[in-house]
Structure formats: structure tokens, C-alpha cells
Amino acid sequence: MECVVQGIIETLHVEALEILLVGLCGAPKQRIRVHELCLKSGPNLVSSEVRLLCDLAKTTPSWTIRHVGGAMRGAGADQLSVLVRPIAESKASSTALRFFYGIGYKLDHEVLKTGFAFQFQNRGANLTVSVTSTNRMPRLHATDDAVPITPGIHLVEITAPAAPENYTEVASAIASFCEYLSPLLHLSKPGISTGIVPTAASAAASLMSSGGGIKIL
Amino acid sequence: MPVKWLMHFQPNQGTTLTSQVMAEACAVAESFPGVSRDGRWRSSMTFYRAVPRDQSLPAPSDLPRDLIGISLHDLPNEYLFVMRSQRLILRAHSSVQTVMDKLQSYKGRFFINFEGLQYKWGDFKLRIGKCLYNPNEALRGIVMEVEYLPLSSIDKSQRVMEEFYEIWREAVASKLLAGQFINTEVNFVEYGLGDSYTPQHTAVLYGMCVVQVIASSNKNQ
Numbered sequence: 001m002e003c004v005v006q007g008i009i010e011t012l013h014v015e016a017l018e019i020l021l022v023g024l025c026g027a028p029k030q031r032i033r034v035h036e037l038c039l040k041s042g043p044n045l046v047s048s049e050v051r052l053l054c055d056l057a058k059t060t061p062s063w064t065i066r067h068v069g070g071a072m073r074g075a076g077a078d079q080l081s082v083l084v085r086p087i088a089e090s091k092a093s094s095t096a097l098r099f100f101y102g103i104g105y106k107l108d109h110e111v112l113k114t115g116f117a118f119q120f121q122n123r124g125a126n127l128t129v130s131v132t133s134t135n136r137m138p139r140l141h142a143t144d145d146a147v148p149i150t151p152g153i154h155l156v157e158i159t160a161p162a163a164p165e166n167y168t169e170v171a172s173a174i175a176s177f178c179e180y181l182s183p184l185l186h187l188s189k190p191g192i193s194t195g196i197v198p199t200a201a202s203a204a205a206s207l208m209s210s211g212g213g214i215k216i217l
Numbered sequence: 218m219p220v221k222w223l224m225h226f227q228p229n230q231g232t233t234l235t236s237q238v239m240a241e242a243c244a245v246a247e248s249f250p251g252v253s254r255d256g257r258w259r260s261s262m263t264f265y266r267a268v269p270r271d272q273s274l275p276a277p278s279d280l281p282r283d284l285i286g287i288s289l290h291d292l293p294n295e296y297l298f299v300m301r302s303q304r305l306i307l308r309a310h311s312s313v314q315t316v317m318d319k320l321q322s323y324k325g326r327f328f329i330n331f332e333g334l335q336y337k338w339g340d341f342k343l344r345i346g347k348c349l350y351n352p353n354e355a356l357r358g359i360v361m362e363v364e365y366l367p368l369s370s371i372d373k374s375q376r377v378m379e380e381f382y383e384i385w386r387e388a389v390a391s392k393l394l395a396g397q398f399i400n401t402e403v404n405f406v407e408y409g410l411g412d413s414y415t416p417q418h419t420a421v422l423y424g425m426c427v428v429q430v431i432a433s434s435n436k437n438q
Contacts, residue, residue, distance in 0.1 A: 041322050044277040046268045048320040065309065067319045090313035093417075095409075099307040102300055103323060104267065104280045 001162045003082045003170045005178065007187035010196060011152050014115075014131055016204035017184050021118045021129060024180055029116040032132055033057040035143050036113060037097065039105040050105065052096050056143065063096045064089055071189075072167075081178075082171040083189040084162065111136060112146040115154065125160045125173035129181075132157070156185055219366045220374040220414045222382070223422040225348075225430045226359035228396040234434065238359050238394060242345050243334055245388045252338040258290040258346065258362075259332040262427060263325040265317075284323060285427075286314070287420050290344075297420035301428075304407045306417045327351075329427060331360055340366050341381060348430050358430035361385075361398060369414045371405070401426040 009017060018029065035054040041047055053064040069086030071077070077084060092099075115132030132155050135146035158177065162170040178187045183203035186194040197203075226242065228234050246252060267280040287297045288311070296314055298307040307313075317323060333346025341363060348358035363381060368374040382400060389398060401422050405411075408421050 041320075044267075044269055044280060045322045046270055046320075048322050050316070050320060065313060065316050067316045069319065086319075088312065088315045088319050090310040090316050092309040092313065093307060095305060095307050096309075098303075098305055099298060099300075102281060102303045102305050103284060105322075 001084065001164065001167060002087045002159050003084050003162050003167060003174055004157065004159045004190060005082050005174055005187040006155060006157045006190045007181075007185040007194060008196060009131070009154050009156055009185045010200065011133070011154050013184060013200050013204040014154050016207040017131060017156070017181070018116065019207045019210075020181070020184065021131075025118040025120055027119070029118055031057045032113060032115045032117055032130060034113045035110065035141075037110045038108045039100050040108045042104045042106055045104045049108070050100065052092075052100070061094070063092045063094055065092050065096055076168075080168070080171045081175050081188065083191075084167050084171065087161075110141065111149070112143050114146075120177065122177045123169065123173040125162075125170045127158055127160045127174060127177055129177075130157050130159075131155075156181070156187065158187060218369055218414050218416065219342075219364050220368055220371055220378065221365075221419055221422065222363045222378050223401045223419075223426050224361045224363070224382075224385075224398040225401070225426050225433070226361075226394075226396055227399045227433055232395045234356060234358065234396075236347070236356060238396070239333065239345065239347055241392060241394050242359060242361065242389070242398075245385075245392050245394075246334075246336050246338070246343050246345060248388065248392075249338050252336050252343075255335040255337045255342065257333065258335045258344045259330060260290045260423070261288045261331070261351070262286070262329045262423065264327050264329075265323040266326045268322055268324055285424055286317075286325070287423055289416060289419060292416055295416065297416060299420050299424040301424055304409070306408055306410075306420055308415075308417055308420075329357065331423075342366065348427070357434045360426060360430065371412050371414055371418075399429070401429065 033056040035056055037052040040049050051066040053066055055062045067088040072084040112135040113132045114135060115130060117128055117130040120127040133148050134155060136149050137143060137146050158174050160170045160174055184200050185197050188194050226238055263286040265284040265286060269277060281300050281302060283301050285299050294311050296309055296311045328351035330349045330351050331346045336343040344362040346360055347356055348360055350357055365374050365377060386397060403421050403425050405418055410418055
């Protein structure tokens, strides 16, 4: 299970966001370069969708198989400012793509996500803040030639693992952390767009001139 | 990772495999000088079938019918899939079983456990086990896994494994077991596997061996 919020930021403010996150985190960023392949079962199989993530940031690419379940629904879920959903993941060998083709899955689409991430501990929850550009490939699997789908816009996502017994606390931890980022961007449940924050430009300018003199959590 | 061979017991024609063979095979191992019992072992195998979108129809022929999943005794945090028809292996964290459950496109249809006794004999580890259908525990075969600890190269270990195999065959014959152990022969290159032994090699061995065990069991019933 995981809790997640998303928001967008103009690419020209990403550097300022990074300064803010470095100040909050106190640890170096992790580079993100993930080739994400979305596979869907063929017409003969029970309908299902699976994602294969190939981490290209390291010297040796590593693969993860990921299944994302439907968002939690109901009055309790509606009251939360974060989305809660079941997640199943597994590290796998590089034969993962051939394997799913072999059992009847087809490639629906693929993207390359590039950017960076920071890890935080907030109120006992392990938060990952990722700032990424989503890129499409002009030819099959051509990650070296990928171009941004939305030039000038980056996606910011905060995710945290959760369990049935603690997801409300994790949701609160994410919500409170979002306050630190509010001068630059607003984050909300995926699918609910809040657009670009009007104060972003002035907040970014302030961060760039202060050069990281931010209190660390 | 040390090299392994995998053998299964082929009963003489007209004889029925019983648990007594397991006891006799263990007695052969225990007769080797310097051998010591080293606990128990258990691996398990799941045979998967595709779940068609229209479940009133049989599974389409273009979907694999030989997908098996294997949990090995010496890798409790991992799970391997083998598709012999496509010479394909997937090695993953054991949580991949949860992913497959969520996808619901393939379900386990029947299950086999391999379980028995483990022995240490010099640089060798021997695992003799029953091959049991789950859950009724019907005996389908006897297998023996032989591991040579000092070497991970399949080529370099070929000679010493062949020598062990001859020693084992002679010992089994001298104890008058009603059959013999047959080694599982696999062309690992077809599976994209190299000379350095890995869990993927073991998965392929089990995938081939179980086919022979089931065929032998069906013939002798």
C-alpha cells in the first residue's frame, strides 16, 4: 500500500525546488532515470495491467515489476488529502519483459522518467519526493532519443509506503510535509490538478538568492 | 554458486514406486564413509494456467501451457518462473507471487513439493527427496540433488560430477534398488545461461526433471 500526492512545477523553478529540498533533507539527491514500460494483457487473457521499471541510473540496469491497484474509496478515503492505493512490487531479472510478452502481455506505452529524488523521514513515515520530467521515445525503446512530453513542466510526486493500520498517519505526514513546499507548488491527489502556484516565481527567486540557507528538518 | 546436478529415480519396468525406495536411497547415502546427515530440505513447484477472458471457453492455444514457478530451498526470498517451450526463465523476489495474484491472469492449478533429507559428504551435499503432489501428498517420484561446493563452473566440474554419478550408480545397483537414478540433461545455452552456475540453472533442471518424473510415474501406474 502507498500514499501519494502529485503536483506540477515549471522547469525553470526546478533548481529552486532542489535547493529547498537539499536544505530540508540534508542528504544528496538520488538521480532518477527510469524506463517505464506499461504492459496490458492480450485480448485472450483476463484484463490486467503491469508496469516494468528499468532503473538506468546505475551502471547495471535493474528491473522491478510493479502492479498498481485501484485507489481506496469511501468516506474515509475521500476525507484524506492524499491518495491511498495497493501496490505490489518485485525486483526481477532482465528477462522480465520477454517473460510478460511470453505469457501474453503487450506493450501499451513506454516513457522515460528523468530527474531526482530525496528521501525524508517525517512523523515516522518514509517519504520519497521525486521531481521528474516524463519523456516519450520516438522509436521503440530508444531511451537515448527521448524528448519531454510536456517541455517546461516537471512532475513532483511524494510517495510513502503505508499499511492498513497506519495509512492515516502516513497521509498526515505527507500533508504536513507539503506545507514546506507550498510556496513553490501545491500537491494533491493524482488526477486532481491544482495547476501552477502564483507565488512560485517569487519563492524561487528567493531560494536562488538565499542559496540554501534553509532550516533542516 | 556451487554446481548442482539433479537426478530422478526411474523404476524398473513393471515395478511401482513406493516410499521404500526413498528409505533405500537414503540408506545408500548413509553407507558412504564420512557422510553426515545435515537436516531436511524442501522446494516447491507451481504449475500455472492462463485464465481466459471468456472463462466459458478453454484457454487459447497461443498462451503458454508450461509456465511453472519454483521456490528453492536455499533461496527462500526468491521465486523463479520457467517456460520450457520458450526457453525462458525469470528470477525475481518472492513478492512476485503477490504481483501474479493481483494480475489474476495466471493461476496455480496444481502443486508439487520436493522434500526429504540432506547429507554432507566431503565437498558434496546430497539431497534426496520425495516428489509429492500437493495437497493429497501422492508420491510421484524420488529425486536427488547433488551439489559440489568447491566449483561454480559447469565445465570444470563435469568430470568430478560424472565420477560421483558412477559411484552413486554402482552403490544403488549393489543395494538392489528396483531401478536407477537418471541424471537430468539440459542444454543451458538454449536458455541463455552460461558456464557459471546460478539459481536459473537449478530452475531449468527442476523444470526438465519434473516432466520426466511425471512421465515415468504415468507410465508405471
